[in-house]
Amino acid sequence: MDQQSYKIALAILYIMSFGGTPDTSNCEIHTPHNILHLWKEDIHVMKNRDRRDTAQKEMTPSKKIPVLVDGVVLNGPQTDVKAGEKFVEEVCRLVMEEVCEWQPPEQLRQLLDLEMRDTGESQDKLLRLCRDVIHFSVKTNHPRFFNQLYAGLDYYSLAARILTEALNPSIYTYEVSPVFLLVEEAVLKKMIECIGWKEGDGIFNPGGSVSNMCAMNLARYRYYPDVKEKGLSGLPRLILFTSAECHYSMKKAASFLGIGTQNVYFVETDGRGKMIPEELERRIGQARQEGAVPFLVCATSGTTVLGAFDPLDEIAEICERHGLWLHVDASWGGSALVSRKHRQLLHGIHRADSVAWNPHKMLMAGIQCSALLVKDKTVSFLLIFGNPVNSTLKCLEATLLLIPCRLGLIR
Structure with missing residues (x-):
């Protein structure tokens, strides 16, 4: 164990070793960031004590002021010193283990x-x-x-994944998968509410790239519905606009759908990676002067490199003025919608026509769990991708969010 890790472990042990009955009315409030500084006053004493003397002192009630971290008392009267020592050992072992034994x-x-x-x-x-x-x-x-831009898998999502794998359902119709179909509808409904829409539609996809491509296809279908049957023949030159810091899937989707990568216009960003609305307005005018037809603007909420959130309200104003579909790629940043503190980063997202949101990135659902959500139910996925009679053409990943939702972990 290196010196820095030793200091961190010792600081944790110091916190857990306080005795005494906590009086929360006189508690000092500390954040996780500054709490490690508490060890500095006594670290030289603790390092030079005999283990027996240390254990005896730890069992003696202390009159030190109890510590609160995020409202939780860390040094209450029921603190088990031995358990605390074991906890520190396990934490240090976990932290010091390799993330991966890398081999070529x-x-x-x-x-x-x-x-x-x-x-x-x-x-x-x-x-x-x-x-x-x-x-x-x-x-x-x-x-x-x-x-990568995801944070592993929590126990509840793992349990849900075991459940789905064991039952091996196929979400085609209610007849063959009644429970999971209803689960998916419930989760999508909750996600739509988080965006701020009164109603909407949604589907789970194998990743944010597919969600962005489906949104691009939906936008094209709204303005040119004949494309489903007649293909690209007769279509004008269509232009879509996105941030210079956008995800690479936008160019890939334009290529797959036959729009062409040259028809993806990248809008300049500011020093923090946010799309500049004035530049978007200028690029739209430029495209029209070239005789092309703008049809889609893709804003980003949580860019890959800088984590920037585009100004959605200002971009929505431009889209509404020019009659353009607004898609928000919130694959990474969408989960901020469930945070009371950080949801303001996506202020204005309710004005979007479609949103891509990956719960596997910050909500700790298993990979892949990516939703595409649409505000206008009349532009149905099924009118474009499948049989309108079959209103159950959904996917499986929603189940990974069921248990966290039921336990109140997602609000």
């Missing part, structure tokens, strides 16, 4: 027996393979995992 691809292939043989394998060998998979995989729940 060539070496990892040699370490793992991945050959697909015609004969079966014994259960013992399969179990060894399972251990190797865990050992060499990235631990996305590890507190030092910062590689």
